[in-house]
Amino acid sequence: MEVLKQRILQEGVVLSDQVLKLDALLNHQVDPGLTMEMGREFARRFEGAGVTRIVTVESSGIPAAFATAVEMNVPLVFARRKKTLLADPDAYCERVPSFTKGIVTDIMLSRDFISAEDKVLFIDDIIANGDAARGLIKIIQRSGAELVGLGVVVEKSFQPGARAIREQGVRLEPLVRIKSLSGGTIEFED
Template sequence: MDKLKQAIIDQGVVVSDQVLKLDALLNHQVDPQLTMEMGRQFADLFRSEHVTRVVTVESSGISIAFATAYELGVPLVFARRKKSLPAESEVLCERVPSFTKGMVTDLLISKEFLKENDRILFIDDIIANGDAARGLIRIVERSGATLIGAGIVVEKCFQPGANALRESGIRLESLAKIASLEGGKIVFAD
């Protein structure tokens, strides 16, 4: 998506050769028009897979996942990072490290929102090492549902997450692939 790449160039801040800050675009402020375009793009890529639910991780993936779910006409389910006050006894939980937050968190989804006959599309904002993605995939697998693929807005190709998922047989589609952040410059892979 050329519009997305331009927004990354215009609004992204290279923090280091490993970290790209996208607060003005994805993680703190959201561009509604661009987000809806990204949702349409993901929906078009996965429409033939007969998705029944879109899942994501709280919180930065929610807007893109919502736009995708809207375009596909299916519910959005997001994994919480902590339990809500009314304790849910029937939850699927995975403990995962967060590359950007530098800590370990729990991902939780209530069992009532993932069923064995579901066809799940995972949508997220950025993939680096892929720990959150792998945790969410384990939750989907434990629910008995079928993961049909993953849509990622920004893939950092120089980190192992996306390739590890592809090597495990998961279809992963990225809207923007970044080859390098070295020298403070954003270099796209395609």
């Protein structure tokens, strides 16, 4: 997606060789028009896969996942990172480290919103080390649902997450792939 690459170049902030801050478009402020374009692109890429449900991890994956769910006309379910008083005590749960937060959290998905009959498309914002993605994939597998693929807005291909997910046999579709942040410069793969 050329428009997404241009926006990342204009509004992304390289904090280190490993960290790209995308608060202006994905993680704090959301551009509805761009987000809907991302949803259309994910829907196009996974058209014909029989998707019955979109899943994501709160919170930064929600806008792109919602846009995809709108385009595919299927429900969106997001895994929570925090237990609340209303949390389902029987929810699927996985402990996962967070690359950007530097902590370990639980992600939880209610058994009420995913079943063995589902064909699930997992949408997320960024894949770096892939810990959250692997955790949610384990939850999807335990539910008995079929994972048809993982769509990510940004793949940081210089980090191991996407490669590890692909090695599991999961179809991973990034909208853009970043191969380097060295020297404060964003370098995309073709």
